[in-house]
Amino acid sequence: MKTFLNVLAAESFVAAAERMFVTQSAISIRIQKLERELGQKLFNRSKSGVELTVYGAKFEQYARSSLQLWDQAVYQISLPDGFDSSLSLGCEDALWPELSANWMVELTRILPTTAFNFQVSTPSNLSSMLLLGVLDIAVIYNPEIRQGFRVEHILDDRLILVAGRKDHGGATSDDYIFTNWGAEFEMAHSRWYPDLKPPQLMMQVGAAIPKFLIDHGKAAFLPYRIADDYVASGQLHVVKDSPAFPFPAYAVWTENAPAELREPALDKLREAARNAPWIDIET
Structure with missing residues:
Protein backbone atom coordinates (compact mmCIF):
# COMPACT_ATOMS: atom_id res chain seq x y z
CA MET A 1 0.00 0.00 0.00
CA GLN A 76 -4.59 1.44 19.60
CA ILE A 77 -2.68 -1.73 20.42
CA SER A 78 0.64 -0.15 21.38
CA LEU A 79 -0.54 2.50 23.85
CA PRO A 80 2.32 4.46 25.45
CA ASP A 81 3.17 3.74 29.07
CA GLY A 82 0.91 5.57 31.51
CA PHE A 83 -2.18 5.43 29.29
CA ASP A 84 -5.02 2.94 29.62
CA SER A 85 -7.31 4.04 26.77
CA SER A 86 -7.34 5.96 23.51
CA LEU A 87 -9.68 8.19 21.55
CA SER A 88 -9.42 9.23 17.90
CA LEU A 89 -10.83 12.62 16.98
CA GLY A 90 -10.86 14.83 13.90
CA CYS A 91 -12.11 18.06 12.39
CA GLU A 92 -11.95 20.17 9.26
CA ASP A 93 -9.04 22.58 9.24
CA ALA A 94 -11.43 25.54 9.30
CA LEU A 95 -12.76 24.32 12.67
CA TRP A 96 -9.40 23.83 14.36
CA PRO A 97 -8.39 27.38 15.43
CA GLU A 98 -11.68 28.56 16.95
CA LEU A 99 -13.10 25.31 18.31
CA SER A 100 -11.15 22.07 18.22
CA ALA A 101 -7.87 23.39 19.65
CA ASN A 102 -9.65 24.42 22.86
CA TRP A 103 -11.60 21.16 22.88
CA MET A 104 -8.37 19.17 22.68
CA VAL A 105 -6.75 21.10 25.54
CA GLU A 106 -9.72 20.43 27.82
CA LEU A 107 -9.86 16.74 26.93
CA THR A 108 -6.22 16.17 27.86
CA ARG A 109 -6.96 17.82 31.21
CA ILE A 110 -10.06 15.79 32.19
CA LEU A 111 -8.86 12.46 30.72
CA PRO A 112 -5.20 12.32 31.77
CA THR A 113 -4.76 8.58 31.17
CA THR A 114 -6.29 8.66 27.67
CA ALA A 115 -4.05 8.91 24.61
CA PHE A 116 -5.52 11.08 21.84
CA ASN A 117 -5.00 10.80 18.10
CA PHE A 118 -6.24 14.00 16.45
CA GLN A 119 -6.50 14.44 12.69
CA VAL A 120 -7.33 17.47 10.58
CA SER A 121 -8.73 16.47 7.20
CA THR A 122 -11.45 16.94 4.57
CA PRO A 123 -15.14 16.18 5.29
CA SER A 124 -15.19 13.17 2.97
CA ASN A 125 -12.04 11.71 4.48
CA LEU A 126 -13.32 12.23 8.02
CA SER A 127 -16.59 10.52 7.11
CA SER A 128 -14.71 7.59 5.59
CA MET A 129 -12.59 7.21 8.72
CA LEU A 130 -15.73 7.25 10.89
CA LEU A 131 -17.27 4.58 8.69
CA LEU A 132 -14.16 2.41 8.94
CA GLY A 133 -14.01 2.80 12.70
CA VAL A 134 -10.70 4.66 12.49
CA LEU A 135 -12.24 7.79 14.01
CA ASP A 136 -14.48 8.07 17.07
CA ILE A 137 -15.74 11.67 16.81
CA ALA A 138 -15.44 14.25 14.02
CA VAL A 139 -16.48 17.91 13.76
CA ILE A 140 -17.68 18.67 10.25
CA TYR A 141 -19.53 21.46 8.46
CA ASN A 142 -21.31 19.25 5.92
CA PRO A 143 -21.57 15.76 7.37
CA GLU A 144 -22.56 12.76 5.30
CA ILE A 145 -25.57 10.94 6.70
CA ARG A 146 -24.59 7.28 6.94
CA GLN A 147 -26.06 4.32 8.74
CA GLY A 148 -24.61 4.14 12.25
CA PHE A 149 -23.68 7.83 12.37
CA ARG A 150 -24.96 9.99 15.20
CA VAL A 151 -25.14 13.67 14.25
CA GLU A 152 -25.63 16.69 16.51
CA HIS A 153 -25.68 20.38 15.62
CA ILE A 154 -22.81 21.87 17.58
CA LEU A 155 -22.04 25.37 16.30
CA ASP A 156 -23.64 28.11 14.21
CA ASP A 157 -21.63 29.92 11.58
CA ARG A 158 -22.21 31.63 8.25
CA LEU A 159 -20.25 32.14 5.07
CA ILE A 160 -19.49 35.78 4.25
CA LEU A 161 -17.76 37.33 1.26
CA VAL A 162 -14.48 39.00 2.18
CA ALA A 163 -11.64 40.46 0.15
CA GLY A 164 -8.03 41.48 0.53
CA ARG A 165 -8.80 45.04 -0.56
CA LYS A 166 -11.58 47.51 0.29
CA ASP A 167 -12.76 48.27 -3.24
CA HIS A 168 -13.29 44.69 -4.39
CA GLY A 169 -16.27 44.17 -6.71
CA GLY A 170 -17.23 40.81 -5.21
CA ALA A 171 -18.26 37.58 -6.89
CA THR A 172 -18.70 39.15 -10.32
CA SER A 173 -15.06 40.30 -10.45
CA ASP A 174 -12.39 38.41 -12.34
CA ASP A 175 -10.31 37.85 -9.20
CA TYR A 176 -13.11 36.18 -7.23
CA ILE A 177 -12.25 32.69 -5.92
CA PHE A 178 -14.92 30.04 -5.60
CA THR A 179 -14.29 28.19 -2.35
CA ASN A 180 -15.80 24.73 -2.23
CA TRP A 181 -17.71 24.61 1.06
CA GLY A 182 -19.95 21.71 0.07
CA ALA A 183 -23.06 20.94 -1.97
CA GLU A 184 -25.46 23.14 0.02
CA PHE A 185 -23.25 26.20 -0.39
CA GLU A 186 -22.81 25.45 -4.09
CA MET A 187 -26.60 25.34 -4.59
CA ALA A 188 -27.21 28.51 -2.57
CA HIS A 189 -24.37 30.25 -4.41
CA SER A 190 -25.82 29.32 -7.83
CA ARG A 191 -29.28 30.56 -6.80
CA TRP A 192 -27.85 33.91 -5.66
CA TYR A 193 -25.59 34.26 -8.70
CA PRO A 194 -27.53 32.45 -11.47
CA ASP A 195 -25.66 34.14 -14.34
CA LEU A 196 -22.18 33.94 -12.85
CA LYS A 197 -19.64 32.29 -15.12
CA PRO A 198 -17.39 29.65 -13.53
CA PRO A 199 -14.45 31.54 -11.96
CA GLN A 200 -10.91 30.90 -13.10
CA LEU A 201 -9.84 29.76 -9.64
CA MET A 202 -11.61 27.27 -7.36
CA MET A 203 -10.08 26.27 -4.03
CA GLN A 204 -10.71 23.98 -1.09
CA VAL A 205 -8.06 24.88 1.45
CA GLY A 206 -10.14 26.05 4.43
CA ALA A 207 -8.27 28.04 7.06
CA ALA A 208 -5.31 28.67 4.72
CA ILE A 209 -7.32 30.95 2.40
CA PRO A 210 -7.18 34.27 4.36
CA LYS A 211 -3.45 34.82 3.81
CA PHE A 212 -3.85 34.17 0.08
CA LEU A 213 -6.68 36.74 -0.12
CA ILE A 214 -4.65 39.29 1.84
CA ASP A 215 -1.48 38.82 -0.22
CA HIS A 216 -3.22 38.97 -3.60
CA GLY A 217 -6.26 41.21 -3.04
CA LYS A 218 -8.73 38.51 -4.04
CA ALA A 219 -12.19 37.70 -2.64
CA ALA A 220 -13.86 34.51 -1.43
CA PHE A 221 -16.55 33.27 0.90
CA LEU A 222 -15.17 32.30 4.31
CA PRO A 223 -16.74 31.11 7.55
CA TYR A 224 -17.42 34.14 9.75
CA ARG A 225 -15.46 32.57 12.61
CA ILE A 226 -12.33 32.47 10.43
CA ALA A 227 -12.82 35.87 8.82
CA ASP A 228 -13.76 37.94 11.89
CA ASP A 229 -10.23 38.29 13.32
CA TYR A 230 -8.85 39.39 9.94
CA VAL A 231 -11.69 41.85 9.36
CA ALA A 232 -11.38 43.30 12.87
CA SER A 233 -7.65 43.87 12.29
CA GLY A 234 -8.26 45.51 8.88
CA GLN A 235 -6.48 42.79 6.89
CA LEU A 236 -9.68 41.58 5.19
CA HIS A 237 -12.77 43.56 4.23
CA VAL A 238 -16.41 42.47 3.98
CA VAL A 239 -17.71 43.01 0.45
CA LYS A 240 -20.71 45.34 0.70
CA ASP A 241 -24.20 44.16 -0.30
CA SER A 242 -23.05 40.53 -0.54
CA PRO A 243 -25.09 37.60 0.78
CA ALA A 244 -24.33 35.51 3.86
CA PHE A 245 -25.10 31.79 3.81
CA PRO A 246 -25.84 29.67 6.90
CA PHE A 247 -22.99 27.27 7.64
CA PRO A 248 -23.55 25.23 10.82
CA ALA A 249 -21.04 22.70 12.16
CA TYR A 250 -21.92 19.26 13.50
CA ALA A 251 -20.46 16.62 15.77
CA VAL A 252 -20.56 13.20 14.12
CA TRP A 253 -19.76 9.98 15.95
CA THR A 254 -20.37 6.27 16.09
CA GLU A 255 -20.98 4.00 19.06
CA ASN A 256 -17.57 2.31 18.71
CA ALA A 257 -15.81 4.22 21.48
CA PRO A 258 -16.67 3.35 25.11
CA ALA A 259 -19.37 5.63 26.52
CA GLU A 260 -17.14 6.58 29.46
CA LEU A 261 -14.78 8.22 26.96
CA ARG A 262 -17.21 9.32 24.26
CA GLU A 263 -19.69 11.18 26.48
CA PRO A 264 -17.13 13.36 28.34
CA ALA A 265 -15.53 14.16 24.98
CA LEU A 266 -18.87 15.24 23.52
CA ASP A 267 -19.68 17.30 26.64
CA LYS A 268 -16.37 19.14 26.34
CA LEU A 269 -17.01 19.71 22.62
CA ARG A 270 -20.39 21.28 23.43
CA GLU A 271 -18.71 23.46 26.04
CA ALA A 272 -15.98 24.53 23.62
CA ALA A 273 -18.68 25.41 21.05
CA ARG A 274 -20.56 27.56 23.58
CA ASN A 275 -17.34 29.39 24.45
CA ALA A 276 -16.01 29.72 20.89
CA PRO A 277 -14.94 33.32 20.23
CA TRP A 278 -17.11 35.56 18.10
CA ILE A 279 -16.10 39.10 17.13
CA ASP A 280 -18.96 41.34 15.98
CA ILE A 281 -18.08 42.90 12.64
CA GLU A 282 -20.20 44.91 10.22
CA THR A 283 -21.43 42.66 7.41
Whole structure:
Protein backbone atom coordinates (compact mmCIF):
# COMPACT_ATOMS: atom_id res chain seq x y z
CA MET A 1 0.00 0.00 0.00
CA LYS A 2 2.74 2.44 0.96
CA THR A 3 4.66 1.74 -2.24
CA PHE A 4 1.54 2.29 -4.37
CA LEU A 5 0.78 5.61 -2.63
CA ASN A 6 4.39 6.76 -2.86
CA VAL A 7 4.48 6.09 -6.61
CA LEU A 8 1.19 7.96 -6.94
CA ALA A 9 2.49 10.95 -4.97
CA ALA A 10 5.86 11.04 -6.73
CA GLU A 11 4.38 10.34 -10.19
CA SER A 12 7.49 8.28 -10.90
CA PHE A 13 8.98 4.93 -9.94
CA VAL A 14 12.43 6.56 -9.69
CA ALA A 15 11.24 9.34 -7.39
CA ALA A 16 9.26 6.87 -5.27
CA ALA A 17 12.39 4.73 -4.86
CA GLU A 18 14.30 7.79 -3.64
CA ARG A 19 11.55 8.58 -1.16
CA MET A 20 11.52 5.05 0.25
CA PHE A 21 15.32 4.55 0.12
CA VAL A 22 15.07 1.44 -2.07
CA THR A 23 16.02 0.64 -5.66
CA GLN A 24 13.74 1.31 -8.62
CA SER A 25 13.60 -2.41 -9.32
CA ALA A 26 12.30 -3.03 -5.79
CA ILE A 27 9.48 -0.55 -6.44
CA SER A 28 8.67 -2.24 -9.75
CA ILE A 29 8.58 -5.70 -8.15
CA ARG A 30 6.24 -4.51 -5.38
CA ILE A 31 3.84 -2.87 -7.82
CA GLN A 32 3.87 -5.91 -10.12
CA LYS A 33 3.08 -8.17 -7.16
CA LEU A 34 0.19 -5.90 -6.13
CA GLU A 35 -1.14 -5.87 -9.71
CA ARG A 36 -1.01 -9.67 -9.85
CA GLU A 37 -2.90 -9.96 -6.58
CA LEU A 38 -5.58 -7.54 -7.81
CA GLY A 39 -5.65 -8.93 -11.33
CA GLN A 40 -5.52 -5.44 -12.85
CA LYS A 41 -2.93 -2.95 -14.06
CA LEU A 42 -2.70 0.04 -11.70
CA PHE A 43 -0.30 2.41 -13.51
CA ASN A 44 0.41 3.43 -17.08
CA ARG A 45 4.11 4.26 -17.50
CA SER A 46 5.56 6.72 -20.01
CA LYS A 47 8.68 8.85 -20.45
CA SER A 48 7.02 11.67 -18.54
CA GLY A 49 6.19 9.50 -15.53
CA VAL A 50 3.25 7.38 -14.42
CA GLU A 51 -0.49 7.89 -14.22
CA LEU A 52 -3.26 5.82 -12.71
CA THR A 53 -5.32 3.48 -14.82
CA VAL A 54 -9.08 3.33 -14.26
CA TYR A 55 -8.49 0.44 -11.86
CA GLY A 56 -5.68 2.31 -10.11
CA ALA A 57 -7.98 5.28 -9.50
CA LYS A 58 -10.58 2.97 -7.98
CA PHE A 59 -7.95 1.31 -5.81
CA GLU A 60 -6.54 4.59 -4.46
CA GLN A 61 -9.28 5.27 -1.90
CA TYR A 62 -9.06 1.72 -0.57
CA ALA A 63 -5.28 1.94 -0.29
CA ARG A 64 -5.49 5.19 1.69
CA SER A 65 -8.23 3.83 3.96
CA SER A 66 -6.37 0.56 4.57
CA LEU A 67 -3.18 2.39 5.49
CA GLN A 68 -5.06 4.67 7.88
CA LEU A 69 -6.78 1.68 9.43
CA TRP A 70 -3.43 -0.09 9.91
CA ASP A 71 -1.86 3.01 11.50
CA GLN A 72 -4.85 3.31 13.82
CA ALA A 73 -4.63 -0.37 14.81
CA VAL A 74 -0.95 0.02 15.67
CA TYR A 75 -1.75 3.12 17.71
CA GLN A 76 -4.59 1.44 19.60
CA ILE A 77 -2.68 -1.73 20.42
CA SER A 78 0.64 -0.15 21.38
CA LEU A 79 -0.54 2.50 23.85
CA PRO A 80 2.32 4.46 25.45
CA ASP A 81 3.17 3.74 29.07
CA GLY A 82 0.91 5.57 31.51
CA PHE A 83 -2.18 5.43 29.29
CA ASP A 84 -5.02 2.94 29.62
CA SER A 85 -7.31 4.04 26.77
CA SER A 86 -7.34 5.96 23.51
CA LEU A 87 -9.68 8.19 21.55
CA SER A 88 -9.42 9.23 17.90
CA LEU A 89 -10.83 12.62 16.98
CA GLY A 90 -10.86 14.83 13.90
CA CYS A 91 -12.11 18.06 12.39
CA GLU A 92 -11.95 20.17 9.26
CA ASP A 93 -9.04 22.58 9.24
CA ALA A 94 -11.43 25.54 9.30
CA LEU A 95 -12.76 24.32 12.67
CA TRP A 96 -9.40 23.83 14.36
CA PRO A 97 -8.39 27.38 15.43
CA GLU A 98 -11.68 28.56 16.95
CA LEU A 99 -13.10 25.31 18.31
CA SER A 100 -11.15 22.07 18.22
CA ALA A 101 -7.87 23.39 19.65
CA ASN A 102 -9.65 24.42 22.86
CA TRP A 103 -11.60 21.16 22.88
CA MET A 104 -8.37 19.17 22.68
CA VAL A 105 -6.75 21.10 25.54
CA GLU A 106 -9.72 20.43 27.82
CA LEU A 107 -9.86 16.74 26.93
CA THR A 108 -6.22 16.17 27.86
CA ARG A 109 -6.96 17.82 31.21
CA ILE A 110 -10.06 15.79 32.19
CA LEU A 111 -8.86 12.46 30.72
CA PRO A 112 -5.20 12.32 31.77
CA THR A 113 -4.76 8.58 31.17
CA THR A 114 -6.29 8.66 27.67
CA ALA A 115 -4.05 8.91 24.61
CA PHE A 116 -5.52 11.08 21.84
CA ASN A 117 -5.00 10.80 18.10
CA PHE A 118 -6.24 14.00 16.45
CA GLN A 119 -6.50 14.44 12.69
CA VAL A 120 -7.33 17.47 10.58
CA SER A 121 -8.73 16.47 7.20
CA THR A 122 -11.45 16.94 4.57
CA PRO A 123 -15.14 16.18 5.29
CA SER A 124 -15.19 13.17 2.97
CA ASN A 125 -12.04 11.71 4.48
CA LEU A 126 -13.32 12.23 8.02
CA SER A 127 -16.59 10.52 7.11
CA SER A 128 -14.71 7.59 5.59
CA MET A 129 -12.59 7.21 8.72
CA LEU A 130 -15.73 7.25 10.89
CA LEU A 131 -17.27 4.58 8.69
CA LEU A 132 -14.16 2.41 8.94
CA GLY A 133 -14.01 2.80 12.70
CA VAL A 134 -10.70 4.66 12.49
CA LEU A 135 -12.24 7.79 14.01
CA ASP A 136 -14.48 8.07 17.07
CA ILE A 137 -15.74 11.67 16.81
CA ALA A 138 -15.44 14.25 14.02
CA VAL A 139 -16.48 17.91 13.76
CA ILE A 140 -17.68 18.67 10.25
CA TYR A 141 -19.53 21.46 8.46
CA ASN A 142 -21.31 19.25 5.92
CA PRO A 143 -21.57 15.76 7.37
CA GLU A 144 -22.56 12.76 5.30
CA ILE A 145 -25.57 10.94 6.70
CA ARG A 146 -24.59 7.28 6.94
CA GLN A 147 -26.06 4.32 8.74
CA GLY A 148 -24.61 4.14 12.25
CA PHE A 149 -23.68 7.83 12.37
CA ARG A 150 -24.96 9.99 15.20
CA VAL A 151 -25.14 13.67 14.25
CA GLU A 152 -25.63 16.69 16.51
CA HIS A 153 -25.68 20.38 15.62
CA ILE A 154 -22.81 21.87 17.58
CA LEU A 155 -22.04 25.37 16.30
CA ASP A 156 -23.64 28.11 14.21
CA ASP A 157 -21.63 29.92 11.58
CA ARG A 158 -22.21 31.63 8.25
CA LEU A 159 -20.25 32.14 5.07
CA ILE A 160 -19.49 35.78 4.25
CA LEU A 161 -17.76 37.33 1.26
CA VAL A 162 -14.48 39.00 2.18
CA ALA A 163 -11.64 40.46 0.15
CA GLY A 164 -8.03 41.48 0.53
CA ARG A 165 -8.80 45.04 -0.56
CA LYS A 166 -11.58 47.51 0.29
CA ASP A 167 -12.76 48.27 -3.24
CA HIS A 168 -13.29 44.69 -4.39
CA GLY A 169 -16.27 44.17 -6.71
CA GLY A 170 -17.23 40.81 -5.21
CA ALA A 171 -18.26 37.58 -6.89
CA THR A 172 -18.70 39.15 -10.32
CA SER A 173 -15.06 40.30 -10.45
CA ASP A 174 -12.39 38.41 -12.34
CA ASP A 175 -10.31 37.85 -9.20
CA TYR A 176 -13.11 36.18 -7.23
CA ILE A 177 -12.25 32.69 -5.92
CA PHE A 178 -14.92 30.04 -5.60
CA THR A 179 -14.29 28.19 -2.35
CA ASN A 180 -15.80 24.73 -2.23
CA TRP A 181 -17.71 24.61 1.06
CA GLY A 182 -19.95 21.71 0.07
CA ALA A 183 -23.06 20.94 -1.97
CA GLU A 184 -25.46 23.14 0.02
CA PHE A 185 -23.25 26.20 -0.39
CA GLU A 186 -22.81 25.45 -4.09
CA MET A 187 -26.60 25.34 -4.59
CA ALA A 188 -27.21 28.51 -2.57
CA HIS A 189 -24.37 30.25 -4.41
CA SER A 190 -25.82 29.32 -7.83
CA ARG A 191 -29.28 30.56 -6.80
CA TRP A 192 -27.85 33.91 -5.66
CA TYR A 193 -25.59 34.26 -8.70
CA PRO A 194 -27.53 32.45 -11.47
CA ASP A 195 -25.66 34.14 -14.34
CA LEU A 196 -22.18 33.94 -12.85
CA LYS A 197 -19.64 32.29 -15.12
CA PRO A 198 -17.39 29.65 -13.53
CA PRO A 199 -14.45 31.54 -11.96
CA GLN A 200 -10.91 30.90 -13.10
CA LEU A 201 -9.84 29.76 -9.64
CA MET A 202 -11.61 27.27 -7.36
CA MET A 203 -10.08 26.27 -4.03
CA GLN A 204 -10.71 23.98 -1.09
CA VAL A 205 -8.06 24.88 1.45
CA GLY A 206 -10.14 26.05 4.43
CA ALA A 207 -8.27 28.04 7.06
CA ALA A 208 -5.31 28.67 4.72
CA ILE A 209 -7.32 30.95 2.40
CA PRO A 210 -7.18 34.27 4.36
CA LYS A 211 -3.45 34.82 3.81
CA PHE A 212 -3.85 34.17 0.08
CA LEU A 213 -6.68 36.74 -0.12
CA ILE A 214 -4.65 39.29 1.84
CA ASP A 215 -1.48 38.82 -0.22
CA HIS A 216 -3.22 38.97 -3.60
CA GLY A 217 -6.26 41.21 -3.04
CA LYS A 218 -8.73 38.51 -4.04
CA ALA A 219 -12.19 37.70 -2.64
CA ALA A 220 -13.86 34.51 -1.43
CA PHE A 221 -16.55 33.27 0.90
CA LEU A 222 -15.17 32.30 4.31
CA PRO A 223 -16.74 31.11 7.55
CA TYR A 224 -17.42 34.14 9.75
CA ARG A 225 -15.46 32.57 12.61
CA ILE A 226 -12.33 32.47 10.43
CA ALA A 227 -12.82 35.87 8.82
CA ASP A 228 -13.76 37.94 11.89
CA ASP A 229 -10.23 38.29 13.32
CA TYR A 230 -8.85 39.39 9.94
CA VAL A 231 -11.69 41.85 9.36
CA ALA A 232 -11.38 43.30 12.87
CA SER A 233 -7.65 43.87 12.29
CA GLY A 234 -8.26 45.51 8.88
CA GLN A 235 -6.48 42.79 6.89
CA LEU A 236 -9.68 41.58 5.19
CA HIS A 237 -12.77 43.56 4.23
CA VAL A 238 -16.41 42.47 3.98
CA VAL A 239 -17.71 43.01 0.45
CA LYS A 240 -20.71 45.34 0.70
CA ASP A 241 -24.20 44.16 -0.30
CA SER A 242 -23.05 40.53 -0.54
CA PRO A 243 -25.09 37.60 0.78
CA ALA A 244 -24.33 35.51 3.86
CA PHE A 245 -25.10 31.79 3.81
CA PRO A 246 -25.84 29.67 6.90
CA PHE A 247 -22.99 27.27 7.64
CA PRO A 248 -23.55 25.23 10.82
CA ALA A 249 -21.04 22.70 12.16
CA TYR A 250 -21.92 19.26 13.50
CA ALA A 251 -20.46 16.62 15.77
CA VAL A 252 -20.56 13.20 14.12
CA TRP A 253 -19.76 9.98 15.95
CA THR A 254 -20.37 6.27 16.09
CA GLU A 255 -20.98 4.00 19.06
CA ASN A 256 -17.57 2.31 18.71
CA ALA A 257 -15.81 4.22 21.48
CA PRO A 258 -16.67 3.35 25.11
CA ALA A 259 -19.37 5.63 26.52
CA GLU A 260 -17.14 6.58 29.46
CA LEU A 261 -14.78 8.22 26.96
CA ARG A 262 -17.21 9.32 24.26
CA GLU A 263 -19.69 11.18 26.48
CA PRO A 264 -17.13 13.36 28.34
CA ALA A 265 -15.53 14.16 24.98
CA LEU A 266 -18.87 15.24 23.52
CA ASP A 267 -19.68 17.30 26.64
CA LYS A 268 -16.37 19.14 26.34
CA LEU A 269 -17.01 19.71 22.62
CA ARG A 270 -20.39 21.28 23.43
CA GLU A 271 -18.71 23.46 26.04
CA ALA A 272 -15.98 24.53 23.62
CA ALA A 273 -18.68 25.41 21.05
CA ARG A 274 -20.56 27.56 23.58
CA ASN A 275 -17.34 29.39 24.45
CA ALA A 276 -16.01 29.72 20.89
CA PRO A 277 -14.94 33.32 20.23
CA TRP A 278 -17.11 35.56 18.10
CA ILE A 279 -16.10 39.10 17.13
CA ASP A 280 -18.96 41.34 15.98
CA ILE A 281 -18.08 42.90 12.64
CA GLU A 282 -20.20 44.91 10.22
CA THR A 283 -21.43 42.66 7.41
